[in-house]
Amino acid sequence: MEHQETLPTVETAKKLGLLPEEFERIQEILGRVPNFTELSIFSVMWSEHCSYKNSIVWLKKLPKDSPRMLAKAGEENAGVVDLGDGLGCAFKIESHNHPSALEPYQGAATGVGGINRDIFTMGARPIAQLNSLRFGNLNLAKTKWLVKGVVKGIGDYGNAFGIPTVGGEVQFDDCYNVNPLVNAFSAGILKKGKMASAISYGVGNPVFIVGSATGKDGIGGASFASEDISEKSSEKLPAVQVGDPFQEKLLLEATLEIIDSGCVIGIQDMGAAGIICSTSEMSAKGEHGMDIDLSKVPTRQPNMKPFEILLSESQERMLIVVEKGKEDIAKKIFDKWDLNCEQIGVVTDTKRLNFYQDGVLVADVPAEDLVLGGGAPVYQREYREPAYYQEYKKFKIESIADLSGTDEIRKVAEHLLSHPNVCSKKWVAEQYDSTIGRANRNTNSPSDAAVVKVHGSEKSIVITVDCNSRYVNADPEEGCAIAVAEASRNIICSGGEPVAITNCLNFGNPYVPEVYWQFVGAIKGMKKSCETFGTPVTGGNVSFYNQSSDEGPVFPTPTIGMLGILDNPENRMTLDFKAAGDLIYLVGASKNDVNSSEYLYSYRGIKASGHPAFDLAEEKSLQDAVSKLISSKLIASAHDVSDGGLFITLAESAMPGQFGFAINTDAAFRKDAFLFGEAQSRVLVSVKADKLAEFEKALQTDGVRYSALGTVTSDPNYVIDSEVIVAAKSAKEVYDNTLEGYLV
Template sequence: MDTLESLPTVETARKLGLLPEEFEQINQILGRQPNFTELSIFSVMWSEHCSYKNSIVWLKTLPRDSERMLAKAGEENAGLVDIGDGLACSFKIESHNHPSALEPYQGAATGVGGINRDIFTMGARPIAQLNSLRFGDLSLAKTKRLLRGVVKGIGDYGNAFGIPTVGGEIYFDECYNTNPLVNAFSAGIVEVGNVAKATSYGVGNPVFIVGSATGKDGIHGATFASEDISAASTDKLPAVQVGDPFMEKLLLEATLEIIATGHVIGIQDMGAAGIICSTSEMSAKGEHGMIIDLDKVPTRQANMAPFEILLSESQERMLVVIEKGKEDVIQSIFDKWDLNCAQIGEVTDTQRLHFYRHGELVADVPAYDLVLGGGAPQYHREYKEPAYIQEYAKFDADDVDDIELEDVAKIAEHLLSHPNICSRKWVYEQYDSMVGTANRSTNAPSDAAVVRVKGPGLPATDKSIVITVDCNSRYVNANPRQGAMIAVAEACRNIVCTGGEPLAVTNNLNFGNPYVPEVYWHFVEAVQGMGEACRRFSTPVTGGNVSFYNQSSDHGPVFPTPTIGMLGLMENPDHRMTLDFKKEGDLIYLVGPSTNDIASSEYLYSYLGIKASPAPTFDFETEWRVQESIKTMIRHGWLQSAHDVSDGGLFVTLAESAMAGNKGFTINVDTRHRTDSYLFGESQSRVVISISPEQLQHVEGYLNDSILPFRFLGNVTAEGLRIEDTLVMTCEAAKSLYDNALGNIMK
């Protein structure tokens, strides 16, 4: 075996991101000291990015089961949920934060490519994408550069690949100045009998690498994603991969074609940690081993070292195990699509991975000991509540002067033009939302995206998936447990307000350094809150991604940001509900409780500059009852529109519905509550609905019987946003502010 000139030391291990005790554990597993290639293998596979060593003990507490779950959480390339009629939806969300911080275009583009590969490796054809983005202070040139690069990277890759981007979210706060967050979500459809697995078994079955050639981009990308961003991070630009969406489109078609032959034993995308990740995870799952000849791997550079070939994260590649004797079948399919297809090894019964280079054994490692759920270390880290949490809890709204009606226009202008609330038109106009002609949301705005279930070879159906990504990280920072609960609840609420039924969750957990007790407390509390909410709403977690080390010396950790990607189902297109006001004279109601709550609102945080306050009011039982009432009223056909109250509060919700329908509104004040909390507070479990006068008896009768708090607000009008007799602004002026604010900043 190649030992180089001398065996690596504990100092070598430390430089590769391994702890001294982990180096000793590797020695015990192997029964000897590893060579450099083997140590590099353990360093990436035991990195946080691949092994979840600092998070898995808590992730295991999340609910994972339901009648619709077709794949165990975290055991396949993506989650898989039964949507009926022999069809399943594969969906997942993942981060590409660190690469995007250094090279935003390629970082975001390869994030999109990677998440789509996870979907079609399951045998599912992707039909829709979402993204959840966080950036720093938008007045900074650096933030604008990152935003431009990320948006263009997402757009260029997704548009060329041919999958519509149908929605998402974007927020700005100075805590993200150094560490932007780029979370990509994809969903696809597959017939239940055609699902492919990420496994390997059958002694003698051939192992193929297909797709792009292997280069030096992305080497040690997994370990790069498992450390803080610093001034030295720019030295690691080779850890940022380079994507090719046209190659990915060919790979998609070829992959689905070989899966359809029925000869594929297992298949896995080569994402983080490349060849070593795919070979070890597939072998461990199938309780087999592999012999791999690295000389047979198609490479882009000459004389690549064994560890470089094994750890490269070059994009658009798959590892495929097929039935022995069917080599010509896979070869002919990939030849047709003009893609690399090379047999690099075969399956063994050793449960070990043997890698050869130039005829010599360069690494001999046990598959099980490398992987998550196997021998990879799992840690319980120290955690403690940060001191600021108790300070935030001391906030008292009575210490803040209430506003007068004459103040509303100025506040409304601030909020409607604020980057966290204004239209994302500057962003979404760079995305193709209509390719594939399945998007039902482009010309009919709603709280979640609605995408028709269709595709080549799929049975005809009226079904649609309803998808959303949600997280208000300001709430989570103020109270991680409650903030995570709110993220799940809002995702459910958005799907319900759109006419769908929430089914399941994928999550992207973005946090700082897990070795900092206060940061780890954020993580533990958020996971527990998420689990509690998912159990309450019967939305099990199908898998997802943990992204730690979103932290820097100059800005500290980012706000804890547990992004919730949620899948819902709409069986009947007649249940489709939009947020726009429809006609003059319709009646406007607020369903849900009104409170004197301005905590953590955008009004308090950015307009008044008061950043220390708790999370908004939230109650599970109330939330559940509100969602059930909205669902029932939509099914009965009583509503003209539905829009949940979230960022910016009631006034912004009303304005968005008015602007979307080119209408106005007149509402009454609520003398029982402070004016600022009534109009701009962000207490949860509230939905604005509009109804035609003919439905008044049905709606009020139902809401009274439900013993739900609700309030008649006023009427839809032809024009103007009015409170009592006061014109706050015209609809035209509001739209000008709202639609153009982000574009004007980015000019």
């Protein structure tokens, strides 16, 4: 064992993010006081980011099974779903929030790199990316700096790596002023039977580190992600990794080639906690151990210490266990792609990880005790309903006056068209390459979810990321259920069949009972919604500590990444109106509800209200009915009613084809609720006149409420109750250019 003049104390452990009782537990496991390298190992592996110690109790309650599931949640680098035709889809979403708060360009770029490595480590070739972004007040110089850096980081890395970014979401609220959220999603395709596993077994099998050299960037990144943002966070810039998309492209090709060669026992990407994470998780899963010589790890800086090599989160690296005797196959493949491929150890039957440097044993730890599901601590945190929750529920729509006439309706319409949360995110999207790979089917015709063709098959995957954090803050259980429902609704409206989700659970400090209450509520809502739509959870990540000492926690933001399948390309549905004279209908029921709407929140300035009207059974019936309408070819367009309410949904359907619309409101409802409320379970559709009778009969048969609104017009105006609310051209100019006006 390495010589230590003074062994770590409980104070050392606390500085590394460990609790005093955890330090005692480590001594019990080892039968002695750990040296600094060993304590550093436990500190990162037992951090929330790696161990999920504060969340796993509740995560286990989520549904994880379906006949389509090929890799279950938490068992591999990403979830894998059976697409049929001998194909599978690996997909996952993860956060890179804390790094992006300090260094937005590299923080976001390495988030993209990390999520794609999770996909191709499974043996899947990535074909599409999404992202879900949250920022603070767009009038602040810091927010503008963060937005520009994050968007450029995502664009530069994804574009150079060669994977299209096909959609996503961007939202703004003061609660994200200090702590932005950067959630990256990737999906890839593999052949069934070619899936690789993050496992290690077979005594004597060689262990290789491949890809980039190891540097001091990212050291302690997992621990950094498991603490609040503070004024001292900027001192932890070394915890932000540096990415190289060109290296990652080479690593992608080499990884898929070596998996295809058949010589791989197990493989895992080096994300959070680097070498120690990969060696411990693979060993524990395979119930084996490893002897690792850190002197053989290619490094960028001389004289790196053992803990620095073990904890570094340098990007574009993999750990591969190869079948003994096939070392030359591995070396030739990585030589071909001009990448490092160094044997750094062997598999043992000890179930322990022995790390050496220059012939000296520097750490000896049991693999099982480091990992989730093994010896890592598991906590059931206290939770308590926050005082604001009951206050929010007190809001009644009767406490505010309805819109009094056309002028006020016009003011709200113009406010929403120009609001950063509602307006087009074109300025962001145009910095991403969305067409590389020739698979994006949304390039010329938008739909509620991204539709991406699977080459060599008639199938497409349908993918979306969704979460309205205002709704979740108002009511975590119902708000998160809505997030799942909206993701499912977006896939249905695009012609797809929802099949599974991945989640990125962004919350504040789990040691704060009111924050943990939000987390527990969100899990309950996700569970019931996923069970209703038959979309099990394939994996994802938990990102706690999204708060600052000054600003408090961000809104609870459980981002839902959902995968759907479109088997028949003829069933693809888009959101744009197709022709003047088509009839406009609302499928679903209007309600006198403006709760948590953008209208109420930002136009009326009322922050405290409950979640929008939502009934899970009603939502399921609606989605089933819309799916039948699409497969029966009874509608020409479908667009779900969400942010900004019915008016914005109408405008977004009219804009692509440069149409107008003329609709009438319903006297049974308040004008503000009818036009700008965000009650759930509603879809705007357009119908050809010759399909009308069959369309109405189908909905009557299914018992789903619907109402006629009006017609699509060639007249370039948006007309409500015979009054021109806004000219289509000016509406589109405002909608398209507002965000750029803030940032350029």
